[in-house]
Amino acid sequence: MKNIALVNDSRFDVMSLRKDFPVLARMIRGKPLAYLDNGASAQRPTAVIEAVDDYERRHHANIHRGVHTLSQEATGLYEAARDKVLAFLHAVSRHEVVFVRGTTEAVNLVAQSYLRPILKAGDEILITHLEHHANIVPWQMVCEQTGAKLQVAPMDEHGEVHVEAVEALMSDRTRLFACAHVSNALGTVLPVRRLVAAAKARGITTLIDGAQAVPHMTVDVQDLGCDFYAFSGHKLFGPTGIGILYGRESLLERMPPWQGGGDMILTVTFRKTTYNGLPYKFEAGTPNISGAIGLGAAIDYVSALDRDGAHAHEHALLAYASETLSKIEGLRIVGTARDKASLVSFVVAGVHPHDLGTILDEDGIAIRTGHHCAMPVMEYFKLPATARASFAFYNTFEEIDRLNGSIRRAQSIFA
């Protein structure tokens, strides 16, 4: 094990933080769980589990409606969670923080409510080659509806996206530029600040898919300058089924509601309905109240961490994993960008990723195998699938050693 790891461990107490996550104590097939699938979904700390539990046991009622105590408490908790998100993203106003089901719903909302009314045939939407399907398909759908065109900026063989290559595709027909902050399949951290600046200089609206970024770095939407930013609660140690669309207030203001129903209206008559203000205009129906409260608790938890320490630890894990795995003969790391979040995608000659996943599971190690909902990325690298180990701050160097041993065991089975 490298010195950097030991030095880092003394500053950032991983073993004590692991105790905050009950599931990390589990045994899987007789072995301690090594959870290396955080990019798909991160685990929840006790603080999140208890916040949700407390709400369910003591405070549940519908929000924004009853005058009774429970309804007021539930409303208070739900709206307090919004304030936590506001601070977490450094947004300007709570009008800009919309609760949605997740990143996917956020992108769909922008496609249908912001873009669809303004798109004309021949207009363009610009994305990059390394996007998750959730940042491709909603744009394709709105293109089909309007006759607009989807443009795709290239990436290079390291999985990097270059600002100049994106700029070259920004035209006076580009109505929106959307990209990932961090690639889920490759780990690449995109130069979003410069990409957003390039788009803004041409008057192009921007959306950043932050699903893989928020667990690893602090995000300041004002500093990034983006118009929309989306992320999911469950990748940030919170519940599933809850996520956030941040939108610049002036844009959200102009957008029509996406879905109609309760909570998003001011008055309804059969002749005419007037809509509620922001952000409620976009939150039709009873929302995922416990999910929002759980997300608020997750943000509290993450914000209380030594985030610099966590970041340094994750980078030490990434460096250690990259070095350890690249020593395995026949193993190739896919995605070698200079700036990467703590995940390693790889393939092993002679061992298909799914077989590897099954063998690793037998050793208690959870990784993701498959196309990672990024088929165009797989196609670029001419691979049907990869294996992906994605790390959170609670992972350890010992878990990477176990991953290393288990991959070698898989190789011996298929030798």
Added chain:
Amino acid sequence: MELNDLYRDVILDHNRRPRNFGVLELPDARVEGFNPLCGDRLTVQLKMAGDAIADIRFEGQGCAISTASASLMTEAVKGKSRTDALALFDRIHSLLTDDDAPSDELGKLAALSGVREFPARVKCASLCWHTLAAALRAPDLKHLSAVSTETD
């Protein structure tokens, strides 16, 4: 649940040296099977002689389970009538999903029974069989569409 029950020698052998792998010239049918959950794709090509499978080959990239299952399948059904091949499909289907399914008289194919202990991998083993069954059930071999594990 044991790993070497899943990766039996027969499976490893057929993964390493898949039989009837590659292109079949002028096939009567060519059907693509797709598992959208994992991205695996394979193509089954058939040459018929009347009602019997005269020749069969497969192509594609998949995991050991999917490759071995396809390889074993091509060996097993070559020369079989449409009805017999479909009956075998039914037996394999139960073998993969039903704990009590008998594996007698299945020969090498019985090696696939280890898969049922690994529910996440059943589709890997069944993809080629579904693809073959779709071809054999089609009234018109020339106009077959792709088969997906998610639309049954």
